[in-house]
Amino acid sequence: MKRRLLLILLSLCSFNLLFASLIGKLIVVDPGHGGKEDRGATGTILEEADINLKVAKYLRELLEECGATVIMTRTSDRTVSLAERANLANRVDADLFVSIHFNSMKNTPNSDFSIAYYSAYSADYARNVADYLIESFKKYVGTSGDAGPGDVYLMREVKVPAVLGEPCHVSNEEREQWLNEEENLKAVAIAYKEAICRLFDSEIPELNLEAVEEINSWDFNIDCSQNIDKAFAFFDKQPLNVEIQQDRLFISVPENISPGKYFLTVYAIGKNGVYSKKYTKWIQFNPPVDSVKIEIFPDRAPAIAGSYYKIDLIPYARRHCVDKEPLSVKVSDGFITKSGNSLIIPYMGIDEVCITVSYEATELTVPLLFSGDTWVEVVSIYSDDGTFLGIIENTGEPVTISYDGYERVIYNQTPVKPVSFKSIRVNRTLEGFLKGKKIIIAASERKESFEKIAQILQNYGCDAEIVIVQSKRDEINLMRRASSVDFIFLISLNINLKPRYETFFLSDEKELDRAIELLKKAGGIG
Numbered sequence: 001m002k003r004r005l006l007l008i009l010l011s012l013c014s015f016n017l018l019f020a021s022l023i024g025k026l027i028v029v030d031p032g033h034g035g036k037e038d039r040g041a042t043g044t045i046l047e048e049a050d051i052n053l054k055v056a057k058y059l060r061e062l063l064e065e066c067g068a069t070v071i072m073t074r075t076s077d078r079t080v081s082l083a084e085r086a087n088l089a090n091r092v093d094a095d096l097f098v099s100i101h102f103n104s105m106k107n108t109p110n111s112d113f114s115i116a117y118y119s120a121y122s123a124d125y126a127r128n129v130a131d132y133l134i135e136s137f138k139k140y141v142g143t144s145g146d147a148g149p150g151d152v153y154l155m156r157e158v159k160v161p162a163v164l165g166e167p168c169h170v171s172n173e174e175r176e177q178w179l180n181e182e183e184n185l186k187a188v189a190i191a192y193k194e195a196i197c198r199l200f201d202s203e204i205p206e207l208n209l210e211a212v213e214e215i216n217s218w219d220f221n222i223d224c225s226q227n228i229d230k231a232f233a234f235f236d237k238q239p240l241n242v243e244i245q246q247d248r249l250f251i252s253v254p255e256n257i258s259p260g261k262y263f264l265t266v267y268a269i270g271k272n273g274v275y276s277k278k279y280t281k282w283i284q285f286n287p288p289v290d291s292v293k294i295e296i297f298p299d300r301a302p303a304i305a306g307s308y309y310k311i312d313l314i315p316y317a318r319r320h321c322v323d324k325e326p327l328s329v330k331v332s333d334g335f336i337t338k339s340g341n342s343l344i345i346p347y348m349g350i351d352e353v354c355i356t357v358s359y360e361a362t363e364l365t366v367p368l369l370f371s372g373d374t375w376v377e378v379v380s381i382y383s384d385d386g387t388f389l390g391i392i393e394n395t396g397e398p399v400t401i402s403y404d405g406y407e408r409v410i411y412n413q414t415p416v417k418p419v420s421f422k423s424i425r426v427n428r429t430l431e432g433f434l435k436g437k438k439i440i441i442a443a444s445e446r447k448e449s450f451e452k453i454a455q456i457l458q459n460y461g462c463d464a465e466i467v468i469v470q471s472k473r474d475e476i477n478l479m480r481r482a483s484s485v486d487f488i489f490l491i492s493l494n495i496n497l498k499p500r501y502e503t504f505f506l507s508d509e510k511e512l513d514r515a516i517e518l519l520k521k522a523g524g525i526g
Helices: 002-018 048-065 082-092 123-140 153-157 173-179 182-201 430-434 448-459 472-482 509-522
Strands: 026-031 069-072 096-100 114-118 145-149 162-166 219-224 228-235 241-245 248-252 260-270 279-285 291-297 308-317 328-331 337-339 342-346 352-358 363-369 376-383 388-394 399-401 409-411 419-426 438-443 463-468 487-491 502-506
Touching (some): 026 048, 026 082, 048 069, 096 123, 123 145, 153 162, 291 363, 438 448, 448 463, 448 509, 463 472
Parallel strands (some): 026 069, 026 096, 096 162, 114 145, 376 419
Antiparallel strands (some): 241 248, 260 279, 308 342, 328 352, 352 363, 376 388, 399 409
8 A cells, every 4th residue: 555655656746747847838829720711721521720729729738737828829710810829929928839730732642741930030949849849740740851940920920939830741641531530639739749848848048138227338247047058149130249157148239339229139059059039128228428529619718708618518438429418517616507518618707717527437627718808709611501511710800711612711700799609601612512423424325525524524523424325225224323323414315214313304415515504503503
Protein backbone atom coordinates (compact mmCIF):
# COMPACT_ATOMS: atom_id res chain seq x y z
CA MET A 1 0.00 0.00 0.00
CA LYS A 2 2.81 2.41 0.96
CA ARG A 3 4.66 1.53 -2.23
CA ARG A 4 1.52 2.22 -4.31
CA LEU A 5 0.99 5.60 -2.57
CA LEU A 6 4.64 6.51 -3.20
CA LEU A 7 4.24 5.68 -6.89
CA ILE A 8 1.13 7.88 -7.09
CA LEU A 9 2.96 10.78 -5.41
CA LEU A 10 5.93 10.35 -7.74
CA SER A 11 3.55 10.32 -10.70
CA LEU A 12 1.90 13.54 -9.54
CA CYS A 13 5.29 15.20 -9.09
CA SER A 14 6.34 14.10 -12.55
CA PHE A 15 3.02 15.37 -13.94
CA ASN A 16 3.54 18.81 -12.38
CA LEU A 17 7.13 19.03 -13.59
CA LEU A 18 6.12 17.96 -17.08
CA PHE A 19 3.44 20.63 -17.43
CA ALA A 20 5.06 23.47 -15.49
CA SER A 21 6.72 25.03 -18.53
CA LEU A 22 3.67 27.02 -19.70
CA ILE A 23 2.52 28.45 -16.37
CA GLY A 24 2.06 32.20 -16.79
CA LYS A 25 2.19 32.03 -20.60
CA LEU A 26 -0.57 33.58 -22.71
CA ILE A 27 -1.02 31.84 -26.05
CA VAL A 28 -3.44 32.81 -28.81
CA VAL A 29 -4.55 29.79 -30.87
CA ASP A 30 -5.94 30.70 -34.28
CA PRO A 31 -7.98 28.09 -36.21
CA GLY A 32 -7.55 29.32 -39.79
CA HIS A 33 -10.48 30.15 -42.11
CA GLY A 34 -14.09 29.53 -40.97
CA GLY A 35 -17.59 30.66 -41.86
CA LYS A 36 -19.67 30.01 -44.97
CA GLU A 37 -17.48 32.07 -47.30
CA ASP A 38 -14.06 30.81 -46.23
CA ARG A 39 -13.70 27.04 -46.08
CA GLY A 40 -9.97 26.96 -46.82
CA ALA A 41 -8.44 23.90 -48.50
CA THR A 42 -10.89 21.13 -49.37
CA GLY A 43 -10.57 17.44 -50.06
CA THR A 44 -13.25 15.01 -51.12
CA ILE A 45 -14.78 14.69 -47.66
CA LEU A 46 -12.99 17.24 -45.43
CA GLU A 47 -12.82 21.02 -45.32
CA GLU A 48 -9.83 22.77 -43.77
CA ALA A 49 -11.94 25.20 -41.72
CA ASP A 50 -13.47 22.28 -39.79
CA ILE A 51 -10.32 20.32 -39.05
CA ASN A 52 -8.45 23.52 -38.13
CA LEU A 53 -11.06 24.14 -35.44
CA LYS A 54 -10.94 20.57 -34.14
CA VAL A 55 -7.14 20.61 -33.85
CA ALA A 56 -7.28 24.05 -32.20
CA LYS A 57 -9.71 22.82 -29.54
CA TYR A 58 -7.55 19.77 -28.81
CA LEU A 59 -4.50 22.04 -28.62
CA ARG A 60 -6.23 24.45 -26.25
CA GLU A 61 -6.99 21.57 -23.89
CA LEU A 62 -3.39 20.32 -24.01
CA LEU A 63 -1.90 23.79 -23.44
CA GLU A 64 -4.23 24.53 -20.53
CA GLU A 65 -3.17 21.24 -18.94
CA CYS A 66 0.39 22.58 -19.18
CA GLY A 67 -0.59 25.72 -17.27
CA ALA A 68 -1.02 28.15 -20.16
CA THR A 69 -3.78 30.70 -20.57
CA VAL A 70 -5.27 30.15 -24.04
CA ILE A 71 -7.35 32.55 -26.11
CA MET A 72 -8.99 31.30 -29.32
CA THR A 73 -9.67 33.58 -32.29
CA ARG A 74 -12.80 31.52 -32.94
CA THR A 75 -14.49 28.63 -31.14
CA SER A 76 -17.17 27.91 -33.72
CA ASP A 77 -17.57 27.82 -37.48
CA ARG A 78 -17.82 31.55 -38.05
CA THR A 79 -16.08 34.20 -40.12
CA VAL A 80 -13.26 36.10 -38.42
CA SER A 81 -11.30 38.58 -40.51
CA LEU A 82 -7.52 38.47 -40.64
CA ALA A 83 -7.42 41.95 -39.13
CA GLU A 84 -9.55 40.80 -36.16
CA ARG A 85 -7.23 37.86 -35.57
CA ALA A 86 -4.12 40.06 -35.66
CA ASN A 87 -5.68 42.77 -33.49
CA LEU A 88 -6.65 40.22 -30.83
CA ALA A 89 -3.09 38.88 -30.55
CA ASN A 90 -1.64 42.39 -30.40
CA ARG A 91 -4.21 43.65 -27.91
CA VAL A 92 -3.59 40.92 -25.34
CA ASP A 93 0.19 41.04 -25.94
CA ALA A 94 0.40 37.26 -26.24
CA ASP A 95 3.59 35.34 -25.56
CA LEU A 96 2.89 33.38 -28.75
CA PHE A 97 0.38 33.41 -31.61
CA VAL A 98 -0.17 30.01 -33.29
CA SER A 99 -2.20 29.83 -36.50
CA ILE A 100 -3.38 26.33 -37.45
CA HIS A 101 -3.78 25.43 -41.12
CA PHE A 102 -3.56 22.55 -43.59
CA ASN A 103 -2.18 22.74 -47.12
CA SER A 104 -3.63 21.78 -50.50
CA MET A 105 -2.11 21.30 -53.97
CA LYS A 106 -4.82 20.31 -56.45
CA ASN A 107 -2.39 20.13 -59.37
CA THR A 108 -0.16 17.64 -57.54
CA PRO A 109 -2.60 15.63 -55.42
CA ASN A 110 0.08 13.20 -54.23
CA SER A 111 2.07 15.99 -52.57
CA ASP A 112 2.27 15.76 -48.81
CA PHE A 113 4.80 17.81 -46.89
CA SER A 114 4.83 20.20 -43.95
CA ILE A 115 5.69 23.87 -43.69
CA ALA A 116 5.91 26.35 -40.83
CA TYR A 117 6.04 30.11 -41.25
CA TYR A 118 7.30 32.57 -38.68
CA SER A 119 6.69 36.30 -38.54
CA ALA A 120 9.36 38.70 -39.68
CA TYR A 121 8.57 40.86 -36.64
CA SER A 122 9.55 38.23 -34.09
CA ALA A 123 12.19 36.79 -36.43
CA ASP A 124 14.40 34.18 -34.82
CA TYR A 125 12.37 33.86 -31.60
CA ALA A 126 9.43 32.58 -33.63
CA ARG A 127 11.76 30.59 -35.86
CA ASN A 128 12.66 28.56 -32.78
CA VAL A 129 9.02 27.42 -32.67
CA ALA A 130 8.80 26.97 -36.45
CA ASP A 131 11.85 24.70 -36.46
CA TYR A 132 10.44 22.70 -33.56
CA LEU A 133 7.10 22.40 -35.39
CA ILE A 134 8.77 20.87 -38.45
CA GLU A 135 10.42 18.28 -36.21
CA SER A 136 7.15 17.57 -34.36
CA PHE A 137 5.21 17.22 -37.62
CA LYS A 138 7.69 14.60 -38.78
CA LYS A 139 7.36 12.76 -35.47
CA TYR A 140 3.56 12.79 -35.12
CA VAL A 141 2.27 13.30 -38.68
CA GLY A 142 5.01 11.69 -40.71
CA THR A 143 5.70 14.62 -43.05
CA SER A 144 8.96 16.45 -43.73
CA GLY A 145 9.32 20.12 -44.58
CA ASP A 146 10.96 23.45 -43.90
CA ALA A 147 10.49 26.54 -41.78
CA GLY A 148 10.75 30.01 -43.26
CA PRO A 149 9.63 33.64 -42.91
CA GLY A 150 6.03 34.13 -43.95
CA ASP A 151 5.06 37.04 -46.17
CA VAL A 152 1.36 36.62 -45.46
CA TYR A 153 -0.99 39.04 -43.73
CA LEU A 154 -0.95 37.48 -40.27
CA MET A 155 2.82 37.08 -40.24
CA ARG A 156 3.17 40.77 -41.14
CA GLU A 157 0.50 42.30 -38.92
CA VAL A 158 0.77 40.26 -35.72
CA LYS A 159 3.22 42.17 -33.52
CA VAL A 160 3.90 39.35 -31.05
CA PRO A 161 5.90 36.17 -31.76
CA ALA A 162 3.84 34.29 -34.34
CA VAL A 163 3.95 31.02 -36.28
CA LEU A 164 1.67 29.46 -38.86
CA GLY A 165 1.80 25.69 -39.32
CA GLU A 166 0.64 23.45 -42.18
CA PRO A 167 1.49 19.86 -41.17
CA CYS A 168 0.19 18.08 -44.29
CA HIS A 169 -2.00 18.25 -47.41
CA VAL A 170 -5.74 17.73 -47.22
CA SER A 171 -5.73 17.39 -51.03
CA ASN A 172 -3.79 14.11 -50.72
CA GLU A 173 -6.45 11.37 -50.71
CA GLU A 174 -4.54 9.03 -48.41
CA ARG A 175 -3.74 11.87 -46.03
CA GLU A 176 -7.37 13.01 -46.06
CA GLN A 177 -8.44 9.56 -44.87
CA TRP A 178 -5.83 9.81 -42.12
CA LEU A 179 -7.17 13.23 -41.05
CA ASN A 180 -10.69 11.85 -40.90
CA GLU A 181 -9.70 9.95 -37.74
CA GLU A 182 -10.09 11.95 -34.50
CA GLU A 183 -7.04 10.29 -32.94
CA ASN A 184 -4.90 11.61 -35.78
CA LEU A 185 -6.21 15.16 -35.31
CA LYS A 186 -5.25 14.78 -31.65
CA ALA A 187 -1.77 13.73 -32.83
CA VAL A 188 -1.52 16.95 -34.84
CA ALA A 189 -2.48 18.92 -31.73
CA ILE A 190 0.17 17.05 -29.74
CA ALA A 191 2.74 18.02 -32.38
CA TYR A 192 1.90 21.70 -31.85
CA LYS A 193 1.86 21.33 -28.08
CA GLU A 194 5.24 19.58 -28.02
CA ALA A 195 6.87 22.30 -30.15
CA ILE A 196 5.41 25.06 -27.97
CA CYS A 197 6.47 23.36 -24.73
CA ARG A 198 9.91 22.74 -26.17
CA LEU A 199 10.29 26.46 -26.79
CA PHE A 200 9.27 27.50 -23.31
CA ASP A 201 11.17 24.61 -21.70
CA SER A 202 14.36 26.02 -23.22
CA GLU A 203 16.14 28.80 -21.40
CA ILE A 204 14.84 31.82 -23.32
CA PRO A 205 16.71 35.08 -22.72
CA GLU A 206 14.53 37.58 -20.88
CA LEU A 207 14.77 41.36 -20.87
CA ASN A 208 12.95 43.98 -18.81
CA LEU A 209 12.13 47.39 -20.29
CA GLU A 210 9.85 48.54 -17.46
CA ALA A 211 12.48 50.84 -15.97
CA VAL A 212 13.25 52.45 -19.34
CA GLU A 213 11.10 55.55 -19.74
CA GLU A 214 12.78 58.82 -20.70
CA ILE A 215 16.47 58.35 -21.49
CA ASN A 216 18.34 61.40 -20.21
CA SER A 217 21.91 60.37 -21.03
CA TRP A 218 23.93 58.85 -23.87
CA ASP A 219 23.79 55.42 -22.23
CA PHE A 220 21.29 53.39 -20.25
CA ASN A 221 20.85 49.93 -18.71
CA ILE A 222 18.32 47.15 -19.28
CA ASP A 223 17.91 44.28 -16.81
CA CYS A 224 18.27 40.83 -18.36
CA SER A 225 18.72 37.16 -17.53
CA GLN A 226 22.27 35.83 -17.14
CA ASN A 227 22.20 33.34 -20.02
CA ILE A 228 22.78 35.90 -22.80
CA ASP A 229 25.52 35.51 -25.40
CA LYS A 230 24.64 38.39 -27.75
CA ALA A 231 22.19 41.29 -27.67
CA PHE A 232 20.94 43.88 -30.13
CA ALA A 233 19.18 47.22 -29.65
CA PHE A 234 17.73 49.80 -32.03
CA PHE A 235 16.17 53.26 -32.02
CA ASP A 236 13.70 52.78 -34.87
CA LYS A 237 16.06 51.03 -37.33
CA GLN A 238 19.25 52.72 -36.11
CA PRO A 239 21.55 50.29 -34.24
CA LEU A 240 22.78 51.08 -30.73
CA ASN A 241 25.94 49.82 -29.07
CA VAL A 242 25.29 46.97 -26.62
CA GLU A 243 27.61 45.50 -23.98
CA ILE A 244 26.55 42.53 -21.83
CA GLN A 245 27.31 42.94 -18.12
CA GLN A 246 26.10 39.81 -16.27
CA ASP A 247 22.44 40.54 -15.50
CA ARG A 248 22.12 43.76 -17.47
CA LEU A 249 22.72 45.23 -20.89
CA PHE A 250 24.75 48.43 -21.03
CA ILE A 251 23.50 50.34 -24.09
CA SER A 252 25.15 53.45 -25.50
CA VAL A 253 23.68 55.73 -28.15
CA PRO A 254 25.97 56.67 -31.08
CA GLU A 255 26.62 60.38 -31.53
CA ASN A 256 24.97 60.45 -34.96
CA ILE A 257 21.54 59.85 -33.38
CA SER A 258 19.75 63.07 -32.53
CA PRO A 259 17.46 63.62 -29.52
CA GLY A 260 13.80 62.76 -30.09
CA LYS A 261 11.12 60.10 -29.75
CA TYR A 262 12.09 56.58 -30.86
CA PHE A 263 10.70 53.06 -31.02
CA LEU A 264 13.16 51.08 -28.91
CA THR A 265 13.64 47.43 -29.95
CA VAL A 266 15.85 45.02 -28.01
CA TYR A 267 16.40 41.28 -28.36
CA ALA A 268 19.04 38.77 -27.33
CA ILE A 269 20.53 35.37 -28.18
CA GLY A 270 21.09 32.93 -25.34
CA LYS A 271 24.23 30.89 -24.82
CA ASN A 272 22.15 27.91 -25.94
CA GLY A 273 21.46 29.60 -29.29
CA VAL A 274 17.81 30.34 -28.46
CA TYR A 275 16.56 33.81 -29.39
CA SER A 276 14.47 36.00 -27.15
CA LYS A 277 11.37 37.71 -28.41
CA LYS A 278 11.67 41.33 -29.48
CA TYR A 279 11.02 43.71 -26.61
CA THR A 280 9.72 47.09 -27.78
CA LYS A 281 8.73 50.40 -26.28
CA TRP A 282 8.29 54.03 -27.30
CA ILE A 283 10.81 56.19 -25.43
CA GLN A 284 11.97 59.80 -25.38
CA PHE A 285 15.71 60.24 -25.90
CA ASN A 286 16.64 63.47 -24.13
CA PRO A 287 20.43 63.67 -23.53
CA PRO A 288 21.90 66.52 -21.46
CA VAL A 289 23.22 69.77 -22.87
CA ASP A 290 27.02 69.62 -22.81
CA SER A 291 27.90 72.80 -24.71
CA VAL A 292 26.28 76.14 -25.44
CA LYS A 293 26.85 78.56 -28.28
CA ILE A 294 26.16 82.12 -27.14
CA GLU A 295 25.43 84.78 -29.76
CA ILE A 296 25.70 88.35 -28.45
CA PHE A 297 24.39 91.41 -30.31
CA PRO A 298 25.68 94.02 -30.86
CA ASP A 299 29.42 93.48 -30.71
CA ARG A 300 29.74 96.50 -28.43
CA ALA A 301 26.73 98.22 -26.85
CA PRO A 302 27.06 101.88 -25.82
CA ALA A 303 27.22 102.83 -22.14
CA ILE A 304 24.14 105.05 -22.27
CA ALA A 305 20.52 104.83 -21.14
CA GLY A 306 18.37 102.67 -23.41
CA SER A 307 21.32 100.50 -24.46
CA TYR A 308 21.24 96.72 -24.06
CA TYR A 309 22.68 93.42 -25.23
CA LYS A 310 20.52 90.77 -26.87
CA ILE A 311 21.74 87.24 -26.20
CA ASP A 312 20.67 84.07 -28.02
CA LEU A 313 21.49 80.73 -26.38
CA ILE A 314 22.00 77.73 -28.69
CA PRO A 315 22.43 74.58 -26.56
CA TYR A 316 23.95 71.37 -27.93
CA ALA A 317 23.84 67.74 -26.86
CA ARG A 318 27.14 66.73 -28.38
CA ARG A 319 26.77 67.78 -32.03
CA HIS A 320 22.98 68.15 -32.01
CA CYS A 321 21.26 71.48 -31.46
CA VAL A 322 18.46 70.97 -28.93
CA ASP A 323 15.47 72.99 -27.81
CA LYS A 324 16.07 73.32 -24.08
CA GLU A 325 15.68 76.10 -21.58
CA PRO A 326 18.66 76.74 -19.28
CA LEU A 327 18.35 75.63 -15.67
CA SER A 328 19.39 79.10 -14.59
CA VAL A 329 20.57 82.43 -16.03
CA LYS A 330 22.20 84.98 -13.72
CA VAL A 331 23.73 88.42 -14.24
CA SER A 332 26.31 89.86 -11.85
CA ASP A 333 24.66 93.30 -11.76
CA GLY A 334 21.29 94.45 -13.05
CA PHE A 335 18.54 92.18 -14.34
CA ILE A 336 17.49 90.02 -17.28
CA THR A 337 14.32 90.11 -19.34
CA LYS A 338 13.15 87.89 -22.19
CA SER A 339 12.11 88.86 -25.68
CA GLY A 340 10.88 85.78 -27.52
CA ASN A 341 13.71 83.25 -27.25
CA SER A 342 16.31 85.95 -26.59
CA LEU A 343 17.66 87.34 -23.32
CA ILE A 344 17.90 91.12 -22.86
CA ILE A 345 20.61 92.60 -20.59
CA PRO A 346 19.94 96.37 -20.25
CA TYR A 347 22.55 98.98 -19.35
CA MET A 348 22.09 99.90 -15.69
CA GLY A 349 24.99 102.31 -15.22
CA ILE A 350 27.58 99.56 -14.75
CA ASP A 351 30.02 99.24 -17.64
CA GLU A 352 31.01 95.59 -17.13
CA VAL A 353 28.71 92.76 -16.08
CA CYS A 354 28.88 88.98 -16.35
CA ILE A 355 26.15 86.58 -17.39
CA THR A 356 26.24 82.95 -16.18
CA VAL A 357 24.21 80.28 -17.96
CA SER A 358 23.69 76.79 -16.50
CA TYR A 359 22.39 73.64 -18.19
CA GLU A 360 22.43 70.03 -16.94
CA ALA A 361 26.05 69.26 -17.74
CA THR A 362 27.60 72.63 -18.46
CA GLU A 363 27.93 76.16 -17.10
CA LEU A 364 29.27 79.15 -19.00
CA THR A 365 30.14 82.68 -17.84
CA VAL A 366 30.49 85.50 -20.38
CA PRO A 367 31.58 89.12 -19.68
CA LEU A 368 29.62 91.98 -21.28
CA LEU A 369 31.20 95.43 -21.71
CA PHE A 370 29.21 98.62 -22.31
CA SER A 371 31.37 101.45 -23.69
CA GLY A 372 31.17 104.66 -25.73
CA ASP A 373 28.08 106.54 -26.81
CA THR A 374 27.72 105.51 -30.47
CA TRP A 375 24.30 104.21 -31.40
CA VAL A 376 24.26 100.89 -33.23
CA GLU A 377 21.79 99.06 -35.46
CA VAL A 378 22.09 95.29 -35.96
CA VAL A 379 20.98 94.45 -39.51
CA SER A 380 20.10 90.87 -40.51
CA ILE A 381 20.42 90.28 -44.25
CA TYR A 382 18.22 87.82 -46.17
CA SER A 383 17.98 86.92 -49.82
CA ASP A 384 14.78 87.53 -51.77
CA ASP A 385 13.87 83.85 -51.26
CA GLY A 386 14.25 84.11 -47.48
CA THR A 387 17.74 82.59 -47.13
CA PHE A 388 19.73 84.09 -44.25
CA LEU A 389 22.98 85.59 -45.55
CA GLY A 390 24.60 87.36 -42.61
CA ILE A 391 24.64 90.29 -40.19
CA ILE A 392 26.16 93.76 -40.30
CA GLU A 393 26.29 96.42 -37.59
CA ASN A 394 25.39 99.92 -38.71
CA THR A 395 26.61 102.94 -36.76
CA GLY A 396 25.49 105.55 -39.29
CA GLU A 397 28.35 105.25 -41.76
CA PRO A 398 27.66 103.80 -45.26
CA VAL A 399 28.08 100.00 -45.34
CA THR A 400 28.54 97.99 -48.54
CA ILE A 401 26.53 94.75 -48.60
CA SER A 402 28.06 92.37 -51.13
CA TYR A 403 27.44 88.64 -51.57
CA ASP A 404 28.27 86.48 -54.58
CA GLY A 405 25.20 86.06 -56.75
CA TYR A 406 23.34 89.01 -55.19
CA GLU A 407 22.95 92.64 -56.12
CA ARG A 408 25.39 94.96 -54.39
CA VAL A 409 23.72 97.34 -51.91
CA ILE A 410 25.01 100.45 -50.13
CA TYR A 411 23.27 100.61 -46.76
CA ASN A 412 23.22 104.14 -45.34
CA GLN A 413 20.75 104.57 -42.49
CA THR A 414 20.99 106.40 -39.20
CA PRO A 415 20.26 104.26 -36.11
CA VAL A 416 17.03 105.33 -34.41
CA LYS A 417 17.87 104.10 -30.89
CA PRO A 418 20.98 103.38 -28.81
CA VAL A 419 20.52 99.72 -29.83
CA SER A 420 18.07 98.55 -32.50
CA PHE A 421 17.48 95.58 -34.79
CA LYS A 422 16.35 95.44 -38.40
CA SER A 423 16.23 93.00 -41.32
CA ILE A 424 16.58 93.72 -45.03
CA ARG A 425 16.42 91.66 -48.21
CA VAL A 426 18.80 91.69 -51.17
CA ASN A 427 17.91 90.44 -54.62
CA ARG A 428 19.63 87.64 -56.46
CA THR A 429 21.27 88.30 -59.79
CA LEU A 430 20.56 85.93 -62.68
CA GLU A 431 23.99 84.44 -62.09
CA GLY A 432 23.13 83.86 -58.46
CA PHE A 433 19.81 82.29 -59.38
CA LEU A 434 21.26 79.96 -62.03
CA LYS A 435 24.46 78.94 -60.28
CA GLY A 436 24.45 75.15 -59.86
CA LYS A 437 21.11 74.70 -61.66
CA LYS A 438 20.68 71.89 -64.19
CA ILE A 439 19.00 72.76 -67.49
CA ILE A 440 18.11 70.57 -70.47
CA ILE A 441 17.51 71.96 -73.96
CA ALA A 442 15.49 69.26 -75.73
CA ALA A 443 15.02 69.31 -79.51
CA SER A 444 14.66 66.93 -82.44
CA GLU A 445 18.04 67.93 -83.89
CA ARG A 446 21.22 69.68 -82.86
CA LYS A 447 21.71 73.25 -84.15
CA GLU A 448 24.35 75.91 -83.69
CA SER A 449 21.83 78.23 -82.03
CA PHE A 450 21.20 75.58 -79.36
CA GLU A 451 24.91 75.31 -78.67
CA LYS A 452 25.08 79.08 -78.33
CA ILE A 453 22.32 79.34 -75.74
CA ALA A 454 23.79 76.37 -73.82
CA GLN A 455 27.14 78.19 -73.67
CA ILE A 456 25.46 81.38 -72.46
CA LEU A 457 23.70 79.46 -69.70
CA GLN A 458 26.94 77.74 -68.69
CA ASN A 459 28.57 81.16 -68.41
CA TYR A 460 25.99 81.95 -65.74
CA GLY A 461 27.24 78.97 -63.74
CA CYS A 462 24.58 76.39 -64.54
CA ASP A 463 24.91 72.93 -66.10
CA ALA A 464 23.22 73.21 -69.51
CA GLU A 465 22.91 70.17 -71.77
CA ILE A 466 21.38 69.58 -75.20
CA VAL A 467 19.29 66.39 -75.49
CA ILE A 468 18.12 65.12 -78.88
CA VAL A 469 14.63 63.56 -78.91
CA GLN A 470 13.81 61.63 -82.09
CA SER A 471 11.93 58.55 -80.85
CA LYS A 472 9.54 57.33 -78.19
CA ARG A 473 12.48 55.82 -76.32
CA ASP A 474 14.18 59.25 -76.33
CA GLU A 475 10.98 60.76 -74.87
CA ILE A 476 10.89 58.14 -72.12
CA ASN A 477 14.54 58.75 -71.27
CA LEU A 478 13.86 62.50 -71.12
CA MET A 479 10.92 61.91 -68.76
CA ARG A 480 13.13 59.79 -66.51
CA ARG A 481 15.72 62.54 -66.33
CA ALA A 482 13.20 65.32 -65.82
CA SER A 483 13.01 64.90 -62.05
CA SER A 484 16.77 65.44 -61.67
CA VAL A 485 16.95 68.82 -63.48
CA ASP A 486 15.67 72.30 -62.61
CA PHE A 487 14.47 73.55 -66.00
CA ILE A 488 13.70 72.05 -69.40
CA PHE A 489 13.37 73.90 -72.71
CA LEU A 490 11.33 71.96 -75.28
CA ILE A 491 11.98 73.17 -78.82
CA SER A 492 9.11 72.23 -81.17
CA LEU A 493 8.35 69.17 -79.03
CA ASN A 494 5.01 68.21 -77.50
CA ILE A 495 5.87 66.08 -74.47
CA ASN A 496 3.90 66.01 -71.22
CA LEU A 497 6.45 66.16 -68.38
CA LYS A 498 3.82 66.79 -65.67
CA PRO A 499 3.37 70.11 -63.84
CA ARG A 500 6.00 69.41 -61.18
CA TYR A 501 8.78 70.01 -63.69
CA GLU A 502 9.64 73.63 -64.69
CA THR A 503 9.18 73.35 -68.45
CA PHE A 504 9.32 76.05 -71.14
CA PHE A 505 7.79 75.38 -74.56
CA LEU A 506 9.38 77.17 -77.51
CA SER A 507 8.01 76.94 -81.04
CA ASP A 508 11.40 77.12 -82.76
CA GLU A 509 15.04 78.02 -82.21
CA LYS A 510 14.38 81.69 -82.88
CA GLU A 511 12.58 81.87 -79.54
CA LEU A 512 15.73 80.87 -77.68
CA ASP A 513 16.39 84.57 -77.23
CA ARG A 514 13.47 84.43 -74.79
CA ALA A 515 15.21 81.78 -72.69
CA ILE A 516 17.01 84.24 -70.43
CA GLU A 517 13.85 86.29 -69.93
CA LEU A 518 11.90 83.16 -69.02
CA LEU A 519 14.54 82.17 -66.48
CA LYS A 520 14.55 85.66 -64.97
CA LYS A 521 10.79 85.44 -64.55
CA ALA A 522 11.07 82.00 -62.94
CA GLY A 523 13.59 83.38 -60.46
CA GLY A 524 11.60 86.55 -59.77
CA ILE A 525 14.49 88.63 -61.07
CA GLY A 526 13.71 92.10 -62.44
